[in-house]
Amino acid sequence: MMSSTALAFIIAALSYVFFFSSSPKHHYHELFISASFSDNASVALNLRTLTRRPHVAGTAANAEAAEYVRSVFTSSSLKSHVVAYQVSLTYPVHRSLVLTPTESANPITLELEQERVGDSPYADEVMPTFHGYAKSGNVSGPVVYANYGRVEDFVRLKKEMGVNVSGAVVVARYGQIYRGDIVQNAYEAGAVGVVIYTDKRDYGGDEWFPESRRMPPSGVQVGTVYNGLGDPTTPGWASVEGCERLSNEAVELSGDAPLIPSLPVSAADAEVILKTVVGDVADGDVYPVGPGPGILNLSYTGETVIAKIENVIGVIQGEEEPDRYVILGNHRDAWTYGAVDPNSGTAVILEIAQRLDKLQKRGWKPRRTIILCNWDAEEYALTGSTEWVEENREMLSSRAVAYMNVDCAVSGPGFDASATPQLDELIKLAAQEVQDPDNATQTIYDSWIGSRNSVEIGRLGGTGSDYASFVQHVGVSAVDMRFGGGYPVYHSIYDDFTWMEKFGDPMFHRHVAMASVFGLVALRLADEEVLPFNYITYASELKKSAEDLEKLGHSIDVSPLIKSIEDLSTAAQGINKEKEGIKGALKVREINDRLMMAERAMTDRDGLSERPWYKHLVYGPSKYDDYGSKSFPGVDDAIENAKKLDTKASWENVQHHIWRVSRAIRQASLVLKGQLR
Numbered sequence: 286m287m288s289s290t291a292l293a294f295i296i297a298a299l300s301y302v303f304f305f306s307s308s309p310k311h312h313y314h315e316l317f318i319s320a321s322f323s324d325n326a327s328v329a330l331n332l333r334t335l336t337r338r339p340h341v342a343g344t345a346a347n348a349e350a351a352e353y354v355r356s357v358f359t360s361s362s363l364k365s366h367v368v369a370y371q372v373s374l375t376y377p378v379h380r381s382l383v384l385t386p387t388e389s390a391n392p393i394t395l396e397l398e399q400e401r402v403g404d405s406p407y408a409d410e411v412m413p414t415f416h417g418y419a420k421s422g423n424v425s426g427p428v429v430y431a432n433y434g435r436v437e438d439f440v441r442l443k444k445e446m447g448v449n450v451s452g453a454v455v456v457a458r459y460g461q462i463y464r465g466d467i468v469q470n471a472y473e474a475g476a477v478g479v480v481i482y483t484d485k486r487d488y489g490g491d492e493w494f495p496e497s498r499r500m501p502p503s504g505v506q507v508g509t510v511y512n513g514l515g516d517p518t519t520p521g522w523a524s525v526e527g528c529e530r531l532s533n534e535a536v537e538l539s540g541d542a543p544l545i546p547s548l549p550v551s552a553a554d555a556e557v558i559l560k561t562v563v564g565d566v567a568d569g570d571v572y573p574v575g576p577g578p579g580i581l582n583l584s585y586t587g588e589t590v591i592a593k594i595e596n597v598i599g600v601i602q603g604e605e606e607p608d609r610y611v612i613l614g615n616h617r618d619a620w621t622y623g624a625v626d627p628n629s630g631t632a633v634i635l636e637i638a639q640r641l642d643k644l645q646k647r648g649w650k651p652r653r654t655i656i657l658c659n660w661d662a663e664e665y666a667l668t669g670s671t672e673w674v675e676e677n678r679e680m681l682s683s684r685a686v687a688y689m690n691v692d693c694a695v696s697g698p699g700f701d702a703s704a705t706p707q708l709d710e711l712i713k714l715a716a717q718e719v720q721d722p723d724n725a726t727q728t729i730y731d732s733w734i735g736s737r738n739s740v741e742i743g744r745l746g747g748t749g750s751d752y753a754s755f756v757q758h759v760g761v762s763a764v765d766m767r768f769g770g771g772y773p774v775y776h777s778i779y780d781d782f783t784w785m786e787k788f789g790d791p792m793f794h795r796h797v798a799m800a801s802v803f804g805l806v807a808l809r810l811a812d813e814e815v816l817p818f819n820y821i822t823y824a825s826e827l828k829k830s831a832e833d834l835e836k837l838g839h840s841i842d843v844s845p846l847i848k849s850i851e852d853l854s855t856a857a858q859g860i861n862k863e864k865e866g867i868k869g870a871l872k873v874r875e876i877n878d879r880l881m882m883a884e885r886a887m888t889d890r891d892g893l894s895e896r897p898w899y900k901h902l903v904y905g906p907s908k909y910d911d912y913g914s915k916s917f918p919g920v921d922d923a924i925e926n927a928k929k930l931d932t933k934a935s936w937e938n939v940q941h942h943i944w945r946v947s948r949a950i951r952q953a954s955l956v957l958k959g960q961l962r
């Protein structure tokens with residue numbers, strides 16, 4: 286006799302097969318990913334057009350790119366419009382970095398220039414290398430080398446190596462944490478200025494672009510150093526014409542703006558600087574930490590402008606549920622030519638728009654509304670998406686089914702995804718249906734899983750791209766996907782079409798495969814009668830994070846959290862059972878609303894302590910690294926604080942934050958169950 290669990294499993298599996306294959310729109314989904322619908326030549330053409338000129342937010346070149354995106358949307362039968370905002374951006378006006386190697390030596394003025402490769406007629410439009418929202422000022426001090434500029438690097442300098450960072454100009458390398466946090470950590474250690482460079486150990490090699498994919502010695506990673514999200518002058522509300530704005534002084538006091546000047550430099554410039562530093566070498570490192578005797582004079586002047594930015598929005602109205610939104614987004618603005626970051630993603634979105642047009646011409650109409658968004662000013666502070674989410678907060682809160690983000694869509698082989706966990710299963714299923722662009726004998730999923738037992742899906746607690754406002758401010762479930770991950774010429778002048786054609790995606794098959802897998806997930810979300818969300822995965826993810834807290838000691842009691850997660854698991858099993866054999870439009874709608882709103886329940890109106898804009902209590906950035914994709918950010922912050930203070934009250938505060946998260950998870954269970962107490 287078969288055990289009841291085995292029987293339940295078979296019934297579940299059968300209903301699952303039925304659930305997908307029975308969808309009346311399923312044959313359209315197969316068509317969408319078919320070879321006849323895929324067009325690598327058109328992807329390449331779109332990418333070439335988008336990356337012709339450097340297109341920083343607020344420039345004429347980026348407005349031209351917006352017009353191009355809009356024209357492709359319109360010719361793909363999307364109803365399109367531009368949503369413009371007036372936002373605060375900064376551009377470089379004056380930069381200099383002068384090194385005095387020793388008291389008696391002559392000062393050396395560093396280059397701060399990237400060597401050109403190729404013959405772009407638009408090379409003069411590349412902005413001088415700088416940090417977005419960097420503080421203007423002229424500072425000087427002895428050089429202290431601080432490795433990756435993490436909290437632990439500064440602790441080691443002070444406690445283990447006895448180095449006084451006060452009054453120094455810190456030189457740190459890119460690669461482990463968000464650059465804005467490097468500046469912040471250096472400031473807290475007492476530094477007067479910061480230079481961040483691209484170390485050959487992390488990004489370079491014996492050969493470099495155009496011979497290899499590695500960063501040339503003169504390459505510089507540009508980027509923002511602002512620690513908040515959205516226009517700094519409109520925290521929490523949209524930057525529409527004539528709106529309320531904070532003064533520059535108020536922005537400085539906000540805690541998110543950098544308080545000391547900084548500049549990004551190349552490996553070549555950094556080498557010159559680091560040769561003038563003596564002292565101890567940290568374990569496992571190669572450069573002495575100083576201070577000095579080399580002295581750096583750093584001068585930076587930026588201008589702050591209120592500039593117009595443009596989000597381009599294209600809509601396909603849903604046939605049965607026009608008021609339920611499946612939102613796909615990617616940013617358009619780039620620090621330079623932006624072939625990987627972000628226009629590989631833009632090319633993918635345009636390919637999806639063109640395939641959806643072909644589907645519509647064959648008679649397909651989505652059940653729910655599909656919205657394609659082309660964001661502006663992501664590079665500054667995820668600004669375009671954040672302003673739009675702030676402006677539409679309540680509409681999104683009541684209607685958004687999911688947000689799907691693609692940014693650096695392709696930089697090489699190897700699929701990877703991050704998501705809120707109720708979408709894990711859907712992503713895996715879609716990856717099982719699309720062929721791996723780098724191996725004709727297997728699917729994306731087969732390559733992704735490799736020889737492991739399961740694939741690892743990342744989470745969305747960081748602020749690395751435009752999903753942040755959707756997840757962390759409103760509580761919309763979300764996905765982010767890419768092929769290739771980190772790449773050495775990131776944010777440099779070398780992130781151009783030639784790099785992509787030679788190294789990132791020589792035949793543009795990875796772009797095509799990304800359009801297939803990303804688009805397929807979107808189609809499932811838009812067309813399946815019952816939303817393909819599974820909260821069992823959410824509960825098991827939370828359980829793993831909760832178990833990590835059990836080792837804390839200090840009489841911290843994790844059991845309220847564990848209990849709330851067990852309830853969530855029960856609620857998830859309950860709703861999965863309810864989904865089987867469900868009938869009636871209103872009943873379907875009611876179940877879908879519960880599936881959609883359970884993510885919202887993970888948010889709290891008051892937000893994280895001292896960072897009230899971040900409403901999600903499970904996914905949010907760590908205070909010490911905005912890229913850090915942690916779960917329970919409020920608990921993490923409280924733990925960091927308690928470790929520092931080690932007082933009874935500070936550990937009680939950790940317990941309080943564990944209770945807060947437990948209560949949010951309990952709200953999610955009630956929503957999933959659809960029951961009032």
Ligand SMILES: *[C@@H]1O[C@H](CO)[C@@H](O)[C@H](O)[C@H]1NC(C)=O
Binds near residue numbers: 379422585586
């Ligand atoms: C820094 O020095 C430059 C060049 O000498 C000068 O133009 C600028 O006004 C100075 N900035 C500040 C904030 O003092």
Ligand SMILES: *[C@@H]1O[C@H](CO)[C@@H](O)[C@H](O)[C@H]1NC(C)=O
Binds near residue numbers: 449450452
């Ligand atoms: C560190 O250096 C600063 C500036 O030179 C000085 O004012 C301070 O007293 C020094 N701190 C220690 C602990 O030596």
Ligand SMILES: *[C@@H]1O[C@H](CO)[C@@H](O)[C@H](O)[C@H]1NC(C)=O
Binds near residue numbers: 383385392581
């Ligand atoms: C660097 O700045 C210091 C302090 O303002 C100044 O005394 C020194 O002359 C400057 N050095 C160079 C090479 O400009």
Ligand SMILES: *[C@@H]1O[C@H](CO)[C@@H](O)[C@H](O)[C@H]1NC(C)=O
Binds near residue numbers: 723
């Ligand atoms: C492609 O996948 C097959 C397994 O299906 C594997 O044996 C082969 O090594 C893979 N080829 C490459 C180039 O990775």
Ligand SMILES: *[C@@H]1O[C@H](CO)[C@@H](O)[C@H](O)[C@H]1NC(C)=O
Binds near residue numbers: 325326329791792793
């Ligand atoms: C598209 O793929 C084909 C092979 O499938 C290749 O011959 C062609 O060069 C590719 N097009 C581009 C623009 O890379």
